[in-house]
Every structure is written in C-alpha cells, then in structure tokens.
Amino acid sequence: YPLDVFSIPVHYEGDLESVLIPSGLIQARSEKLAEDIFSDYDGAMIHILCCLKGGAQFFSDLIMYLKRCYSRRTPTVPFTFDFIRVSSYKGMTSSGDVQVHATGMDFEQLKGKHVLLVEDIVDTGRTMAALIPELHKHQPATVRVCSLLQKRVPNSANFVVDYLGFQVPNHFVVGYCLDYEEYFRDMDHICIINKACLPKYDALAQAHRTS
Numbered sequence: 001y002p003l004d005v006f007s008i009p010v011h012y013e014g015d016l017e018s019v020l021i022p023s024g025l026i027q028a029r030s031e032k033l034a035e036d037i038f039s040d041y042d043g044a045m046i047h048i049l050c051c052l053k054g055g056a057q058f059f060s061d062l063i064m065y066l067k068r069c070y071s072r073r074t075p076t077v078p079f080t081f082d083f084i085r086v087s088s089y090k091g092m093t094s095s096g097d098v099q100v101h102a103t104g105m106d107f108e109q110l111k112g113k114h115v116l117l118v119e120d121i122v123d124t125g126r127t128m129a130a131l132i133p134e135l136h137k138h139q140p141a142t143v144r145v146c147s148l149l150q151k152r153v154p155n156s157a158n159f160v161v162d163y164l165g166f167q168v169p170n171h172f173v174v175g176y177c178l179d180y181e182e183y184f185r186d187m188d189h190i191c192i193i194n195k196a197c198l199p200k201y202d203a204l205a206q207a208h209r210t211s
C-alpha cells in the first residue's frame with residue numbers, strides 16, 4: 001500500500017518504501033492463528049517460547065487472542081510462557097552463525113511440555129533449524145513453530161512453519177517489533193524499508209553505541 005493510505009510515525013516518514021501488512025490485518029490473522037492453535041492442541045496446556053526481541057509484539061497479541069479462546073471454552077489453565085533470545089542477523093543479512101543467548105529462560109521447564117515457539121519471521125530457516133534441536137535436548141513432548149512471517153527465498157532450508165501468518169516477498173521488512181539496528185520496532189504496520197535511509201540509521205546506531 002502507498003504510505004499515505006495509513007498513518008506512519010512522523011519520525012519514519014521518508015524512510016519506508018511501502019506498507020506491506022497493515023496492523024489491522026496482522027490483528028485479524030493473529031486472531032485466526034490463535035483459534036487454529038487452540039483447536040489443534042485440543043485445549044491441552046502449551047508452553048509458549050517467545051523469541052526475542054522481534055517476536056515480542058506478535059507474542060503479546062497472540063496470547064491475547066489465545067486467552068479469549070481458552071476462557072470461552074475450557075476450564076483448564078491455558079498456557080505458560082518463557083522468553084528466549086536467538087540471533088543470527090547482522091544488519092540486513094543472516095550470518096548463519098546462530099547464537100542462543102542466556103535470558104534466564106529455564107530449560108528444565110521444557111520437559112514433557114508442548115512447546116510452541118513464537119517467531120517474528122523465518123527467512124533462511126537457519127535460526128529455527130539450530131534452535132529446535134537445542135530444545136529437543138530437554139525432552140519436550142512436542143515442538144511446533146508459529147511465525148508471523150516467512151520470506152519467499154530461493155535456496156532456503158525449506159523450513160516448514162506449523163502456524164504461519166503471512167508469506168512475504170524477499171525484501172527487508174520492519175515494524176511491529178521487527179527492527180533495523182533497533183529502529184522501527186515502534187511501528188504498528190509491517191513495512192518495506194527504503195534502502196536509501198540505511199546510512200542514516202547506521203550512523204544513528206553508531207552514534208548511540210559510542211555515546
């Protein structure tokens with residue numbers, strides 16, 4: 001969508017190419033994903049693992065819709081959750097060097113649980129391919145992945161996302177907690193970045209690091 005169709009934070013005007021997924025559509029899709037998850041797990045308790053930081057907004061909205069499903073239909077406790085931090089990205093490219101960071105997450109808690117990983121975007125699939133075997137070491141009952149976005153990329157690891165919000169074209173996207181150098185997380189829509197603005201954000205990030 002052209003940028004003037006939706007409201008964009010004034011501090012990002014000129015830095016975006018277009019709106020790819022407006023916030024209302026993200027919400028509508030998240031509500032349906034929550035319903036699908038609820039009916040697939042048949043009311044069983046889920047242990048949700050939010051992948052920080054990009055997955056934080058999607059996680060927050062998804063559990064809001066999940067809570068509605070459970071409160072209407074089951075007397076059981078709906079879910080537990082924890083946070084994990086995984087990184088492989090440097091700027092705009094996936095390095096392939098996937099690192100799982102200590103966040104205080106309790107790996108012991110995974111044993112026997114139905115683990116649902118909540119991610120912002122699957123690109124090459126390397127992050128998920130590295131993380132899932134790590135989780136399996138702690139003997140969860142099942143591990144599934146719910147990702148808001150998956151990029152259509154040639155030569156990807158063909159990673160299959162169990163619950164997918166949207167397939168997106170192979171552009172760098174920001175907003176809804178997805179960042180470029182920590183910027184753009186505070187935008188409700190998912191947008192395609194205007195590449196001409198990258199030096200500006202590189203300089204801002206550099207200044208921030210050295211201040």
Ligand code: 5GP
Pocket residue numbers: 054088089094119120121122123124125126127128171172173174178179180
């Ligand atoms: P993968 O390992 O699948 O190549 O990369 C997954 C991770 O890279 C995502 O969790 C996300 O943090 C980051 N990533 C991949 N594509 C994009 C993108 O278009 N925009 C942003 N902001 N992050 C991305």
Ligand code: MG
Pocket residue numbers: 051052053054055119120121
């Ligand atoms: Mg991520």
Ligand code: MG
Pocket residue numbers: 054089178179180181
């Ligand atoms: Mg990032």
